[in-house]
């Protein structure tokens with residue numbers, strides 16, 4: 001590279017980084033991930049080291065943070081508030097250890113005070129005669145913003161120190177430094193509320209904390225769940241005797257009444273530090289605040305003094321950071337995946353990128369609303385986040401980097417797997433394929449449900465066999481079960497001819513069913529056993545149910561608008577009807593439900609409630625029998641209840657019935673009733 005192009009690159013980097021600094025420190029709304037900032041920062045540092053002549057005094061590498069905002073009163077720091085150098089990998093920490101030895105012309109193993117690197121913002125808090133008199137942000141390191149009133153609203157920061165300076169409990173004048181941050185609980189609660197109120201959420205806890213603290217109106221700060229940990233000292237009046245090590249000094253600060261992070265420990269040498277780093281990385285996910293690495297400080301204060309500092313950072317400390325959890329990448333495409341229950345999820349296909357410790361090429365985009373919220377297009381540069389074991393997410397779009405040929409993301413109007421209609425119900429975020437019985441993506445789930453105990457209850461047809469049958473392409477829908485031959489079944493792994501024959505017989509036996517069981521077996525969303533029974537009793541035939549419109553569906557007890565819509569879209573999808581017809585063709589049958597004449601419905605007009613456990617029969621059978629006699633079966637006891645049937649271990653419903661004077665029947669009473677009216681159960 002020619003000097004010209006190097007000088008041009010340097011000035012480019014200075015401009016870009018200054019711009020990022022402004023967005024981050026002054027506006028508290030960064031536009032690129034820290035990893036990108038750090039990369040450019042290091043590139044600039046390296047160029048400046050190689051070409052010292054080209055060093056611009058205005059370079060971000062020579063400065064701390066961002067300038068204090070005019071809207072705040074300014075505070076000059078008596079001792080500058082510096083930044084920290086950082087190490088990204090083990091070798092860089094080892095190099096740091098060597099560097100300090102070289103500087104001190106020694107060859108020792110240092111003791112370090114090891115601290116988590118809290119992800120918030122630095123503040124300085126001055127106490128005089130034990131009273132909090134002033135608090136300030138770091139600003140550019142020399143001048144910060146006066147945020148005293150805001151800091152006073154933080155609950156864990158005492159307005160008065162413990163004891164008295166006369167008794168030597170604390171210095172007459174002392175400046176405590178530390179990090180103000182948001183707890184994760186507080187951050188999530190804030191964003192949940194913002195979502196409900198339609199107000200702006202916080203981008204992340206660090207910028208949330210900074211934005212909350214740097215408010216002219218301290219009432220706003222007061223309403224945010226800010227917290228604080230002290231990690232150092234600024235000015236301290238002479239009369240007080242400070243300890244000789246950094247860690248002990250933090251204990252002194254704690255004794256003044258300020259909170260200090262409980263994870264802080266002393267470790268020896270490179271090995272000790274690496275252990276701490278490893279332990280704290282493992283603990284990271286369980287902490288209620290964000291940390292982005294560790295801070296390692298030479299513990300001995302005399303050595304600290306000897307090492308001193310450079311323009312923007314002390315020589316005796318380093319931030320050894322965790323691998324970035326957020327990175328920049330490009331959205332190459334969006335694929336739509338269909339889940340077991342038909343939910344269609346857009347999956348972002350991104351340029352592979354190393355983030356959160358692994359290479360990521362897919363991220364979830366959740367649903368159509370999320371795509372809209374992000375305003376994301378194919379071709380966009382995006383910030384991707386992978387924290388812990390959580391599925392990678394797209395956090396935001398870097399609009400400045402949108403290419404001219406960026407494409408709008410089209411949400412499919414039919415299922416990408418089976419081409420059936422999709423539905424998105426009002427108030428639901430998820431779009432689903434409606435062909436539950438037919439869709440390849442939902443096949444296994446549908447057949448397992450169909451064969452399950454409360455549905456067709458096919459003996460010997462467990463989940464594993466269904467998986468094999470589908471994987472071997474022997475069945476595509478529940479209807480295919482009934483044409484399976486013994487030979488086909490015995491071709492499966494670990495399936496002898498005898499078990500295969502048993503399964504064929506069990507399938508044959510299961511063909512005789514009831515309309516309500518059949519309906520339940522279809523796996524229509526939110527149509528459980530009870531709803532299926534109500535539908536069957538109300539409409540009597542499958543044809544009636546298929547042809548029912550919204551208005552008549554919602555007259556059925558248990559069926560609300562949502563269930564009615566699920567029924568309508570299920571029966572509207574012709575692929576489902578094909579499978580139903582095949583099932584009937586393959587011999588599934590049920591007795592016609594005759595609407596009995598009123599004379600045959602001796603319980604007409606009576607409302608029953610069932611509670612407790614029954615010994616002789618299932619709840620559904622009992623309900624079925626009562627309904628067949630004309631009774632209504634309700635879910636809860638009220639003044640309108642005529643009888644409560646109380647099985648064993650009846651609880652609150654029994655008490656309530658007794659309170660209301662509702663007659664209570666035993667299971668035996670009910671069985672006699674059935675006998676009397678000739679109901680076989």
Ligand SMILES: NC(=O)c1ccc[n+]([C@@H]2O[C@H](COP(=O)([O-])OP(=O)(O)OC[C@H]3O[C@@H](n4cnc5c(N)ncnc54)[C@H](O)[C@@H]3O)[C@@H](O)[C@H]2O)c1
Pocket residue numbers: 020021023024025030031032033034035037038064065082083084086115116117118119120121122123138179231295319
């Ligand atoms: N995304 C962006 O656009 C953007 C812009 C500017 C800066 N940044 C990020 O900020 C970093 C630089 O910020 P910085 O100068 O504040 O440095 P820093 O955050 O890397 O380190 C210094 C700061 O660490 C904090 N800290 C947390 N725990 C500490 C502890 N136990 N002891 C001492 N200090 C502790 C203090 O606030 C201190 O001021 C960059 O590396 C980058 O990641 C990002």
Ligand SMILES: [Zn+2]
Pocket residue numbers: 338415416417418419420433434435439440441
């Ligand atoms: Zn489908």
